[in-house]
Amino acid sequence: MIILSLVLFAGAYFAADLSFFKFKDPLARASLSIVEDENDLSFTYENDEITLHSGENTTVYALTTEGIKTVEGRYTASLPSDFLGSFAAVQTVGQEIRIAKTDMEYTQGYSASANAFLSEEIPFEVVYSDRERFTVYFHAEKLRNTDTIIRLADGTEEILRTDENGDIDELDLNEVREGLTFYYTDDGTTYSINYQVEAVTIFTRRWLSAMMPFGIIILLSVLCIVLDIFLRKHLYEKENMPAGKTGIIAKDMLERRLTFGFETVRWGVMILSFALLIFGSRLTGRVFSNIKLPVLACPYNLNQLTGAGCYYLSNLDVLFSRGWNEILAFFGSFIVCAVLLGRVLCGFICPLGFIQDVVYEVRQALHIEGISLNERMYAVLRLIKWIMLIIFLGLGFVGGSFCDFCPAMVLSPALAGFKLSLGLGGFVMVAVLVSGFFKRRCFCNICPMGYVLGLAHGISFFKLKKDAIACTECGACYEACPMGIKSIFTLREGKGDVRNIDVTTADCIMCGECIRRCPENKALSMTFCGKRIYTADRMKFMKRNTSGRKGKKL
Numbered sequence: 001m002i003i004l005s006l007v008l009f010a011g012a013y014f015a016a017d018l019s020f021f022k023f024k025d026p027l028a029r030a031s032l033s034i035v036e037d038e039n040d041l042s043f044t045y046e047n048d049e050i051t052l053h054s055g056e057n058t059t060v061y062a063l064t065t066e067g068i069k070t071v072e073g074r075y076t077a078s079l080p081s082d083f084l085g086s087f088a089a090v091q092t093v094g095q096e097i098r099i100a101k102t103d104m105e106y107t108q109g110y111s112a113s114a115n116a117f118l119s120e121e122i123p124f125e126v127v128y129s130d131r132e133r134f135t136v137y138f139h140a141e142k143l144r145n146t147d148t149i150i151r152l153a154d155g156t157e158e159i160l161r162t163d164e165n166g167d168i169d170e171l172d173l174n175e176v177r178e179g180l181t182f183y184y185t186d187d188g189t190t191y192s193i194n195y196q197v198e199a200v201t202i203f204t205r206r207w208l209s210a211m212m213p214f215g216i217i218i219l220l221s222v223l224c225i226v227l228d229i230f231l232r233k234h235l236y237e238k239e240n241m242p243a244g245k246t247g248i249i250a251k252d253m254l255e256r257r258l259t260f261g262f263e264t265v266r267w268g269v270m271i272l273s274f275a276l277l278i279f280g281s282r283l284t285g286r287v288f289s290n291i292k293l294p295v296l297a298c299p300y301n302l303n304q305l306t307g308a309g310c311y312y313l314s315n316l317d318v319l320f321s322r323g324w325n326e327i328l329a330f331f332g333s334f335i336v337c338a339v340l341l342g343r344v345l346c347g348f349i350c351p352l353g354f355i356q357d358v359v360y361e362v363r364q365a366l367h368i369e370g371i372s373l374n375e376r377m378y379a380v381l382r383l384i385k386w387i388m389l390i391i392f393l394g395l396g397f398v399g400g401s402f403c404d405f406c407p408a409m410v411l412s413p414a415l416a417g418f419k420l421s422l423g424l425g426g427f428v429m430v431a432v433l434v435s436g437f438f439k440r441r442c443f444c445n446i447c448p449m450g451y452v453l454g455l456a457h458g459i460s461f462f463k464l465k466k467d468a469i470a471c472t473e474c475g476a477c478y479e480a481c482p483m484g485i486k487s488i489f490t491l492r493e494g495k496g497d498v499r500n501i502d503v504t505t506a507d508c509i510m511c512g513e514c515i516r517r518c519p520e521n522k523a524l525s526m527t528f529c530g531k532r533i534y535t536a537d538r539m540k541f542m543k544r545n546t547s548g549r550k551g552k553k554l
Helices: 002-013 173-178 205-238 251-257 262-284 309-314 324-340 344-349 351-366 375-398 408-416 425-438 448-454 476-480 513-517 538-546
Strands: 031-036 042-046 049-054 058-064 067-070 083-093 096-103 124-129 133-138 147-152 157-161 180-186 189-197 288-293 306-308 462-466 524-528 531-535
Touching: 002 375, 042 096, 042 189, 049 058, 049 083, 049 096, 096 124, 124 180, 124 189, 133 180, 173 180, 173 189, 173 262, 205 408, 205 425, 262 344, 262 351, 262 408, 262 513, 288 309, 288 324, 306 309, 309 324, 309 375, 309 448, 344 351, 344 448, 351 408, 351 425, 375 448, 408 425, 476 513, 513 524
Parallel strands: 031 049, 096 189, 288 306
Antiparallel strands: 042 049, 058 067, 058 083, 083 096, 124 133, 147 157, 147 180, 180 189, 462 524, 524 531
């Protein structure tokens, strides 16, 4: 176990150096072209190519590590390494000063500073930050409480007023992605600035390129699964044991799986949550970055609906460097989530949990034999969980980053179209998919984020309750539990009524599988604020396990 601990610690610390897939640096793969055409002064993007549409008397500037630099000509192969990814162009036409500005994708990172020129060469400027607001500047001073005309990409115009901080936050995020133009008039001179942020569009060539690492991971996972099936089949034949089943599931069983109930609701919530935590800001046009959901939803995906609590918990050194307002807001939102939902977030909301359920259902549909774990194996997983917890909370203090080790970094950004180079996390994701295929929610047994969330199970509104009198100790709940929680059926007494024992633990992900498999009326139930919302039912159990048996053999 000492060796295992050292391997995990070393792997996590050097995760970024153990490359799984590497994209070129954003500046190295980008190019900048300047064309004179009849279009308004503006920047456009095509894959990694930036094009400035300009006319005569246009000066182009780049923000660099040493300040503002005038851009001469074009960069066809790559951009200089000292560039910061923000460009501006200025053109004077009569009494109008036209400006165009753009920020490359990587400048809009999770905790990045907004790029501002604030230069005499660019008298009117807007600065985009946190994917939520624009700050308007005139001659490097904030325009406070001032009306500004904004023209959207479709030609419609709005008059919006800056607040006391010079900010405008009423704009739809999708409107920002399509590009917009701000207008301001002072002393007879009209100033306009067209702003375009680099925005990924799904189902394009660039999106497919971003998906390449995840595609490789799926391919490797499939190869590992096929190899496991082949080796086990060979072992069964050698030992004269019954071979694992590989036939397709019978139609009557599939129909039973689609029967409406708790499981259907859970799947509906998981699918909706997955969509919102991957594409939420695209679907709604809004982002709620102040809400930090404590699930493994990678913060490097800038299209998700909320912030990701996992980032600050795994980078406590970064959190503690923030102001007290931000620190208190984070822990406040975490406590609210932990009390209100608890590990329901794991069973219903977490994108990584959803993917594990999907691959598990694929195995069920193919009727391939899974792998059962005994108590000794669960004990090993619990040890790994404690090691992962230490790595998760402490790695940032010694110069490492859990993000490079985290499998969520593989999933969410790729699906949203963001090109991220992958370290050891790519290999970890292969292990998550393969283990989740043969053992339901295997990674959840060692997930540090989930366990931290589960520590509040004693005060969470959601509870798992047991009627010790109705329970016959058949062990069906333990066999069904993906987390291997034995106390569900062994616990016979607790505080208060033996008919209402709280058997919730920090490991319980509230998936409801133990209740679904329980054959005794009301022996197990899930409650919210003391009210039963899902209860074991003998008739439903019998119906599920007897209907359709006269049909086609499995």
